[in-house]
Amino acid sequence: MQQISRPSSHNRPAFPDAFVETHPRCLEMSEAMRDLYAVSGGVKAEDLIRAGFTSSEIVEFRDNAARMAVLTSTKQLTFRPDLLEDMIEKARHAAPNRLPLPADAEPTRGLIQAWGEYCAARGAFLLDPWPGQRERCMAVLSSYLESLPIFPAIRNSVLHAVEAAMPQVTQ
Structure with missing residues (x-):
């Protein structure tokens, strides 16, 4: 006995392919x-x-x-990962909602918290610039950068660029 296949009720609706014959x-x-x-x-x-x-x-x-x-109302936007220049710029400005994320980095809770700590340290340094605050700010930034999947040379480049941009303080 031969079975007759019936069309499934779970078929997808047919949408025109890229609206080829449309004006x-x-x-x-x-x-x-x-x-x-x-x-x-x-x-x-x-x-x-x-x-x-x-x-x-x-x-x-x-x-x-x-x-x-x-x-076609749903567009998927892809964001490009941050390049070295982007990471340096974001670290110089230290905005809590703009954390640097290179390729293969996801904004996890730990990364967001670490970036927030850096932003707070940077803000404290700008309000009360003294050598201890400057060192703390750089240590927190270094800790954040160590948690990212980047090469040590990139990490050092970001640290040196940010340190050079920070105001020098004397005791």
């Missing part, structure tokens, strides 16, 4: 709709006219463009 102005309108929706939370005909679409284009393409805008 170029419809694709442009779709992108404009996504941008307008991101900025203002909605799209009006007046917004599309200001974006350079004619009334006839709006009538002809609005429904298809809106459907495509919904289907």
